[in-house]
Amino acid sequence: MGCRFIALNDGVDTIHKNNEMLVILKNVMNDLYARDTSSKIRAVKQSTFRTGKYVGCYAPIGYRKSPADKHILEIDPVTAPVVLRIFDMRLQGDSFRKIARTLNEEGVPSPRGFYYMAEGRPNLRGETPYWNDVTVKTILRNEVYLGHMVQNKTGTVSYKVHKQVSKPKEDWIKVEHTHEPLVSQEVWDAVQRLDNHPSKGRSDSDGEISLFADVFYCADCGSSMRILKDYRSRKRHEDGHYGTYKAYMCNRYGSGGKVACSMHYINCKVLTKLLLLDIHAKAMLAQNSPAVLKEKNLAQKNAASLEQTKALQATLAVVDKRLAELEKLVVAAYEDKVKGVMPEALCVQLMNRYEDERRGKLEQRTQLTAQLEATQEDEQATDEWLAVIRDYAQLEELDRPTLLRLVKRIEVGEKYEIAGETHRDIKIYYNFVGYVEL
């Protein structure tokens, strides 16, 4: 391909005469060449990622590279307790900054500190020996501690721009269960949930985290639901304990009164029962007719159906084929002109036409790819949800880890009457898929 470039310098064309033509030709050649080499380099790197082999310079804290194979991570008995402690402190409600401060005060080395200690050499590059909120946060969000390998997190912007940037999450390459996990899925989920919400109002007056904290919201004003100790809780049981009769009300109503919102009162036990019913119903469906549930869910997301996906893929293949043709046509037209087979005016006309079509096709390609990716994501999310929810058909008691594993958000509407009957709309948004209407 390189030899064709010579034609650009053969002196037949002068820049001012053929500017237009040269610009088109250069565009096409650049795209062809760059896409080719950079995709080859990327492919090699990414295929290593896909095997789940660790390729980083040093192991994440808590792990070390296995002496037998430096691409495999094993638990590091020296640093693993530090990681476990960080997850523990977070679960107890400590902020990233407070965790960092505690570790610094106790003289626990930072990840880099540990690294240089293990290497037995001084930290000459002056990398920080202290913990900070970012180091802590990075650890709490690193799925490596679940036993998964997540790589390809950074890279260059494109083959044209070489700056290193964080890549969007969709591009990360994750291989599950490549090594021994340090934390359980439950601990992980609970910690991630905390990450998404500040710790405000999470515990009731007993100091325990309320079951629905950070999950339960007023459908009308969007504010969180506040725990309301019902008057009955003042009753003492015979053993001297106060009752645990709890209810929720809209927080905005609680602080702003009737003008701000309405009460949205709901008893905690009633809410738990309704939630269990919904979970049971969906779990049964997931067991008995997963295909129906999946199709329904995708339809609600406006995701392309299986047939539509096939059609999209077919269109994309056609576009790709035409793009390759157009690139060849541009080059061929130019070669014909250089050989004198084609008059210059005609060549310019042709190349302009090809280039117009090429731009259109490139645009179309971007749109098609985005559409396909969105559909694939929805499909994958639904599959993951089905795999999780199906195990909960017999769930009898709802504890917080289970709730957080299953549910992202619950919204309660105000009571209303239809034909003398009281109704109340409760929307449950599940993890992975959101609201699922049956």
Ligand SMILES: [Zn+2]
């Ligand atoms: Zn409200």
